[in-house]
Amino acid sequence: MEKKNIPLNELKVGQRGIVSQLLSDTSMRRRLQDIGLIEGTKVECIQKSPSGDPIAFLIRGAVIALRTEDSSSVLMSLS
Numbered sequence: 001m002e003k004k005n006i007p008l009n010e011l012k013v014g015q016r017g018i019v020s021q022l023l024s025d026t027s028m029r030r031r032l033q034d035i036g037l038i039e040g041t042k043v044e045c046i047q048k049s050p051s052g053d054p055i056a057f058l059i060r061g062a063v064i065a066l067r068t069e070d071s072s073s074v075l076m077s078l079s
Contacts, residue, residue, distance in 0.1 A: 008037075008066070008074035009055060011045035017076030018042055024073040036060040037074055 005020055019041045022029050036059045037043070046063065047056040054065040 004078045005075045006078060007072045008043065008057070008076050009068045009071040011043070011055075011057075011076060013045050013048055015078075016042060016044045017078050019074060020077040021075040022073060023075065028070060028073065032070070032074060035064050036062070043076065 006017070008017070008019075011017055019037055019039055021039065022032055022037065024032065041060065044058040045055060046058050049055070053068045055068065055071060056063055056065045057071075058064075
């Protein structure tokens with residue numbers, strides 16, 4: 001089965017993926033890495049606010065809320 005890459009903000013609640021690439025090359029990239037979003041990290045979408053922004057993710061055992069703008073720069077691998 002071919003792997004599909006989607007932005008992190010497009011994960012549905014309960015859906016899981018693995019970080020495949022960070023598209024940002026700014027200070028945001030460093031911030032994302034600092035919270036554990038590096039290649040190979042498993043991430044689960046656990047909640048979306050009614051407006052869709054922010055979105056809560058389970059990352060390395062911690063619940064982290066990210067703005068859609070920030071999470072869109074993280075590509076996730078789905079199988």
